[in-house]
Amino acid sequence: MGHRLAAATVLLLALVAGAAAAGEQAVGAGVEEAGKSAAWTGGLSRRSFPAGFVFGTAASAYQVEGMALKDGRGPSIWDAFVKIPGEIANNATADVTVDEYHRYKEDVDIMKRMGFDAYRFSISWSRIFPTGTGKVNWKGVAYYNRLINYMLKIGITPYANLYHYDLPEALEVQYGGLLNRKIVEAFADYAEFCFKTFGDRVKNWMTFNEPRVVAALGYDDGAFAPGRCTKCKAGNSATEPYIVAHHLILSHAAAAQIYRHKYQHVQKGRIGILLDFVWYEGLTNSTADQDAAQRSRDFHVGWFLHPIIYGEYPKSLQVIVKERLPRFTADEIQMVKGSIDYVGINQYTAYYVRDQQPNATTIPSYSSDWHAAFASSFLTFFAPLGAADERNGVPIGPRANSDWLYIVPWGLYKAVTYVKEKYGNPTMLLSENGMDDPGNVTVAQGVHDTARVAYYRSYITKLKEAIDDGANCVGYFAWSMLDNFEWKLGYTSRFGLVYVDFATLRRYPKASAYWFRDVVTGKN
Numbered sequence: 001m002g003h004r005l006a007a008a009t010v011l012l013l014a015l016v017a018g019a020a021a022a023g024e025q026a027v028g029a030g031v032e033e034a035g036k037s038a039a040w041t042g043g044l045s046r047r048s049f050p051a052g053f054v055f056g057t058a059a060s061a062y063q064v065e066g067m068a069l070k071d072g073r074g075p076s077i078w079d080a081f082v083k084i085p086g087e088i089a090n091n092a093t094a095d096v097t098v099d100e101y102h103r104y105k106e107d108v109d110i111m112k113r114m115g116f117d118a119y120r121f122s123i124s125w126s127r128i129f130p131t132g133t134g135k136v137n138w139k140g141v142a143y144y145n146r147l148i149n150y151m152l153k154i155g156i157t158p159y160a161n162l163y164h165y166d167l168p169e170a171l172e173v174q175y176g177g178l179l180n181r182k183i184v185e186a187f188a189d190y191a192e193f194c195f196k197t198f199g200d201r202v203k204n205w206m207t208f209n210e211p212r213v214v215a216a217l218g219y220d221d222g223a224f225a226p227g228r229c230t231k232c233k234a235g236n237s238a239t240e241p242y243i244v245a246h247h248l249i250l251s252h253a254a255a256a257q258i259y260r261h262k263y264q265h266v267q268k269g270r271i272g273i274l275l276d277f278v279w280y281e282g283l284t285n286s287t288a289d290q291d292a293a294q295r296s297r298d299f300h301v302g303w304f305l306h307p308i309i310y311g312e313y314p315k316s317l318q319v320i321v322k323e324r325l326p327r328f329t330a331d332e333i334q335m336v337k338g339s340i341d342y343v344g345i346n347q348y349t350a351y352y353v354r355d356q357q358p359n360a361t362t363i364p365s366y367s368s369d370w371h372a373a374f375a376s377s378f379l380t381f382f383a384p385l386g387a388a389d390e391r392n393g394v395p396i397g398p399r400a401n402s403d404w405l406y407i408v409p410w411g412l413y414k415a416v417t418y419v420k421e422k423y424g425n426p427t428m429l430l431s432e433n434g435m436d437d438p439g440n441v442t443v444a445q446g447v448h449d450t451a452r453v454a455y456y457r458s459y460i461t462k463l464k465e466a467i468d469d470g471a472n473c474v475g476y477f478a479w480s481m482l483d484n485f486e487w488k489l490g491y492t493s494r495f496g497l498v499y500v501d502f503a504t505l506r507r508y509p510k511a512s513a514y515w516f517r518d519v520v521t522g523k524n
Helices: 002-022 024-038 077-081 100-113 137-152 167-177 180-200 211-219 240-267 285-308 315-324 330-336 409-422 443-447 451-469 513-518
Strands: 054-058 118-122 155-163 202-207 270-276 280-284 342-346 351-353 428-432 473-479 498-500 507-509
Touching: 054 155, 054 330, 054 428, 077 167, 100 137, 100 507, 118 202, 118 270, 118 473, 137 155, 137 180, 180 202, 180 240, 180 513, 202 240, 211 240, 211 270, 211 280, 211 285, 240 270, 240 285, 240 330, 270 285, 270 428, 280 285, 280 409, 285 315, 285 342, 285 351, 330 409, 342 409, 342 473, 351 409, 409 428, 409 451, 443 498, 443 507, 451 473, 451 513
Parallel strands: 054 118, 054 473, 118 155, 155 202, 202 270, 270 342, 280 351, 342 428, 428 473
Antiparallel strands: 498 507
16 A cells, blocks of 8 residues: 555645646646545445444534624624634634535535535524524524535435534623523523424434533633633632533433423434543553543543433542532433433543642642643643643654644544443444644645545544444544634634635645545545
């Protein structure tokens, strides 16, 4: 395979370089020709996976739709957050982003050409209910009907996520949003409207994407909307993350209960939740560091998955957080426990972790409650205090553009296997996985994404190993379909399989898109 890959690289470089000189249209044609000739799959193909295994791509409404304050959509907490000077790189907004609201057919067509089976998209709550509850915005409903109907028309299965960080701002202003127990009923009502309106065609539902990120980044360090923390203008990092997480779990369970009792038997669908999961590896083999790694897993994925599977928070949270940790009533335990038909695992990276016990100066917070230390400078996204990037001077893996994202394929294997062994091998989707390049790469540079091809090849190989070893994983979704608005990073980060010229919004499938085409269509 080595000579074949080398030849492919030379051909792709020549084609892209020539295409860049000839114009934008030729770029796409050049990459397509290179993809046809020699995208190296590393022996992976659809035949490598169990029958019925789903390959898809993923995105979120706020990151791709645009039309943020048009066609009746109300503002979300992110529309308020991006207006704060300095919060987003280059003070970027998602008012337009990549305009999938108008270009959805083009995007779905690309998915189909690349052989994908499914699209994991999210529904903007405030596009349906501009003030969170009450009056329906039928223009928003019409958009999602158009998107869903077109996907089905050309053979792309919709996987609909109800919440991806974007709470209606009206609920935040009215009663504090996720901090208020009222949010459970509001979310359940919104979810039911979606089940009733779209469930005749959508058979795969997810309630929340990465609720841990919502609770931790929104309420522990204030890095994400609504920007609350002990050191922020408002907030309490010791209590609010746990309150928010509790309400998110109850909201998920309430929506799942409604779906199961009123719609599932007729619509024949299923419902789950999407959880981010970094793999935490003990920095040393000491008992203290191994215990710290386990606590990190508990405070990360266990915070949500443990109650859903076992009806209670992990013991480590109960012992450390004590009275700051909300409790489920007996009725709530019955509602929460078993409230998924499947779980989505968003997996990108792995970190080393070591034990660090609190001292007299430690300020109580979700992040300090881990009793774990991380060594790198990144402070916010996945780990509470950053990522330990070296053991004995050896990095855990090369780094992508984002300073939180180390490329560690074995971490995916360990994360999926952990969910299998710790939580009874639930039906899983690998619901996000990917890496980013800098935002300032040119079209010619961006489409030649050999590092991304290598990333996907290595990670999907490890996923196959986990499945071969018994993990009940039934689908894989690449993040993301398009370069888009990447939250705090704005447009300085590109995760897409498709390069987007942010000035013209033209789409150019990258080499990685054609690599996926060859994997999922079986053309080695």
